Amino acid sequence: MSYIYSFIFAGVVCLIAEIILNNTNLKPGHIICLFVIFGSMLDTFKIYDFFQDNFGAGTSIVITSFGHLIMHGAFLGVKQSGFIGFLNGFFNYTTVGISATIVFAFITSILFKAKN
Amino acid sequence: MTLKYNNSYINEVSTVAGPYVIYGPFKYDETFTDYYDNEETFEKCEIKNYIKCINILLGKCNKSENDIDLIISSDLLNQLMISNFMMNHFNIPFFGVYNACASFCEELILASTLIDSKKMNNIITATSSNNLTAERQYRNPVEYGYQKKKYQTFTVTGSASCLISNKKSNIKITTATIGKVVDFDVKDSLNMGKVMAPSAYETFITHLKELNLKPEYYDLILTGDLGKYGKTIFNELFYKNFGYYLSNYEDSACMIYDNNDKRVLAGGSGIACINLVTNSYVIPQMISKKYKRVLLIATGALMSVTSVNQKMSIPSISHAVSLEVI
Structure with missing residues (x-):
């Protein structure tokens, strides 16, 4: 059942993105930013945690999860070392994702060429 | 501003076509199937095929x-x-000109004016673009692979050139109208x-007004690259003002690719x-006398990345x- 819930959550997020893309002048880059902000707002009010508890891994795949992790790290930083921790913890949980993106992009750019 | 020419002819043409264009209905002098064509970058591939296009024309x-x-050339x-x-x-000797996709007609006008004034005898006009x-x-990095919208047009990969001369041939450049900049406050860089x-x-x-002509005077009116949706807008604008649709109107954007x-x-x-x-379809059709009078209207979106980013x-x-x- 958790697979189905995951699929439903990620599918709904993608559906919303597709509707925005088809009906507005926003470009894919804008929509990604929009969803990161949306994810971080949901996390600010602890709503994303609710989704994560109920929909499982699907919530951590889509781009909204990036915003959620940014705010999660920031709040943890505030708890540990006060206001400065807000900035310190910003990339606490997202470092893995960002580093992986850089490393994989680097390897891909060496091994492959854009074709089309 | 409409000019009339007495002494300007298209003597010879050449074409080189790349991916997607080659699956279309027309035949080209030379083709290539890969965006690199054994070169390191797309740009080097475009340069290589542009040179090939001019050499084919000189040979023909x-x-x-x-x-x-003189060569008058433009690219994007x-x-x-x-x-x-x-x-x-x-x-x-070389003139580089830019009016975006309207450059083809701009080149023909410049070449015809120079030839008609008897300052020059043989001028090559050439254009090149690569998807x-x-x-x-103009848009996004190729590697980004973004999802495109259905009203977007797909830049043609290929080069074409014409030899314009005062030596008589079957096809004469008779008149030309120099356009003015029009701005309808459209900000979507994808909706050309x-x-x-x-x-x-x-x-x-x-x-039509300056030459006192009717649209039916031409066997074919061919606009540049409006695409399916732009063609409909053009048709509707005409219908709104004249009350009927043009039967002799076509858009080259809707002809060049395989429509399926x-x-x-x-x-x-x-x-x-x-x-x-023009080089692979219109001119052969004119030589075979299917079309006797053709009006080419090259259309250019004067888009700059900076102005688009500044909305x-x-x-x-x-x-x-x-x-x-x-």
């Missing part, structure tokens, strides 16, 4: 570099990069048809689009040139 008309007085990249590097290979070099300059259709219509109407290929979205675009259709509108321009069989 049996002329050497010394016989050519900043500072006319492709034209500049192409001209590195030829020892011929991926244009995509990454919507940007350019009003400009094409303006130039078309100006041409969904990958090309709303059709072709790019400087070479109308030039390839400014996209101005457009169209120039018209009429060809007649003699």
